Amino acid sequence: MRLLLVEDHVPLADELLADLGRQGYAVDWLADGRDALWQGQHEPYDLIVLDLGLPGMPGLQVLREWRAAGLTTPVLVLTARASWAERVDGLKAGADDYLCKPFHPEELALRIQALLRRAHGLAVQAHLAVEGVVLDEARQAVLRGDEIVQLTAAEFRLLRYFMLHPGQLLSKSQLNEHLYDGESERESNVIEVHVKRLRDKLGRELIETRRGQGYRFLGLAK
Known part of the structure; x- marks a missing residue:
């Protein structure tokens, strides 16, 4: 499965690239919202992990424009913005799931698995x-x-x-x-x-x- 990781914090991005690679995902990494907007619409990703605090274009705007353009790829928002109002804004913009930093890598792995299975009409279970x-x-x-x-x-x-x-x-x-x-x-x-x-x-x-x-x-x- 091919994933797009959009995260501007380089140490975290490096950690996630290594973790997701070990889990068998092919991952492209971008750190700028403008680049993510274009690439998310033109490359065949199975899932996108999106930070909100991005240079170039805020992640929430990127997400809104993806959805307005008809992009249906599952998007998991990964952000330090933890208030309930910000979570609601993310979900209204079209996020499929929302995970706040700091987080445990295993939780991210399980949320990605669940989103991919649901996207293909499969039950979410242990295996x-x-x-x-x-x-x-x-x-x-x-x-x-x-x-x-x-x-x-x-x-x-x-x-x-x-x-x-x-x-x-x-x-x-x-x-x-x-x-x-x-x-x-x-x-x-x-x-x-x-x-x-x-x-x-x-x-x-x-x-x-x-x-x-x-x-x-x-x-x-x-």
Whole structure:
């Protein structure tokens, strides 16, 4: 999943980039509201984490303009402004969630997971469970009864994206856009390699290949 982090406090941004990277997210970072306004509308993000006290353009204005332009990407507001009136203003402007600084990294991680699942019509529960596959996001592993199937970081990112889009035909270009940040180099056959590894670990029926079109996540037989 590809995230946009808009935060002008560099030490906090560095910490969040490291934490979110370990959680399997591809993250682009911006520190200026004007840059965020443009990029949020032109890049395919799955979720945006937005500070309000930004140079260039206040975060609340950025959010209002995104929503006025029809942007539906989930936005989690992350700010030191903790009064109830400011929280109400953020929610009225179109925020999907609101987290005040200081915060615990685990709470941010769980709120992001919940927003992503709700955005795709999935239940918010302890593990991501779709079509017979149970994914433990904290351990980046698949649970099969008493068995734990460990995944590499790349396999985990790919499987999570598939599970959030069950039954949908996903092209290689779409997968690349959502699994890598804007600075990453993308090898031409990397998706095929990780699809094969997931099938080897979990079963060939897991993912269907549509030649010339892409892939569909089908899950496992129940």
